[in-house]
């Protein structure tokens with residue numbers, strides 16, 4: 001796959017590792033571990049495979065670790081369009097337009113019937129913050145007082161304080177409070193651990209109707225929006241049942257509440273449709289996106305809104321404050337738009353959404369083969385996105401501990417496959433392996449991932465649990 005170590009020999013690996021250990025603050029990691037081991041440092045990638053500084057090659061079942069390199073590594077055309085654009089004009093602030101910004105806005109809105117205006121920024125968190133600010137400003141405009149945002153247990157919406165306030169993962173929030181006021185939690189939609197102790201379909205999809213309970217409890221005059229991941233990602237890969245979003249949509253309409261879909265992970269083909277909400281026959285009012293938008297060749301994110309929302313910011317009766325007074329410096333980097341345009345071309349020309357659907361069905365089918373394993377509690381997913389929840393005991397559904405997860409993950413990695421897991425999300429439920437390879441993978445690649453996961457679960461569980 002990779003040329004014979006030529007690139008690697010350009011580095012003094014030990015020197016790089018020491019520099020990393022001396023100065024780099026890694027994300028989401030306890031650095032104490034580096035007293036006894038080296039950090040993983042990646043050097044190059046091609047297709048769905050990456051190579052680290054020690055020369056180890058991996059099939060990347062996590063698309064860059066956080067599900068974002070959707071079109072795969074080493075795309076010359078992506079590099080070229082960004083290069084060309086940067087030479088022509090690297091940046092102009094978003095108060096003005098640029099050619100690739102206008103082109104991409106037009107292409108993107110063409111993919112999202114019902115939505116027609118988009119605000120660009122540069123991370124998923126930022127895209128969600130923009131959505132919250134729109135909701136709050138509208139509450140002021142109309143004098144409605146509808147500023148609160150309902151979010152769902154287990155969903156993640158980003159790292160900033162507003163996004164963490166809207167995140168249903170206690171371990172991500174712990175020690176970072178106090179948070180901004182006005183964010184209210186509703187129950188999650190995971191059937192395997194139904195928050196109401198019910199069983200689908202007899203449950204009547206109570207988890208969706210719970211939105212109404214929260215709105216009523218908080219006061220319909222105070223709730224402005226609901227934010228949901230179409231398929232919960234980092235919270236354990238949770239696709240709600242088919243009726244879920246139509247019910248939520250109906251409730252939002254009834255109470256004049258804005259429905260925000262956080263497509264940061266699901267957007268751009270991850271789940272076998274261009275956007276995750278397309279599985280559910282709903283049109284959201286606001287859609288946020290990032291990661292797969294330019295497959296992370298350049299940072300870019302967006303907050304797209306339905307016709308009607310933007311128009312409310314055209315009211316010039318209060319000329320000083322009536323419009324959306326927001327800016328994102330790097331929302332004006334033209335490299336991001338150029339990359340996003342080329343990313344979209346690749347996704348469409350290579351039919352990667354369809355590949356995600358077809359090869360993703362194979363992934364989910366193959367993973368279900370080991371549902372019978374005594375430590376596999378649940379297998380769930382959609383498209384090239386799947387989760388395998390591990391339990392110590394199937395009857396009680398007691399989750400395995402982090403020691404088991406560590407042993408399983410180490411064994412999967414040792415076989416040359418990278419996958420992810422729920423990390424610092426919940427007190428006891430960091431027990432789901434998640435799999436999200438680049439959308440270019442073949443069935444044979446998927447088999448390689450599944451086989452490694454299978455061996456990892458068998459050997460890792462046995463080593464710790466016996």
Ligand SMILES: Cc1ncc(COP(=O)(O)O)c(C=O)c1O
Pocket residue numbers: 066122123124125126128156157158159229233234262263264265290291
């Ligand atoms: C669903 C979801 N929303 C928002 C974010 C935040 O995106 P970013 O890390 O680009 O700020 C993430 C990141 O993983 C995410 O999974």
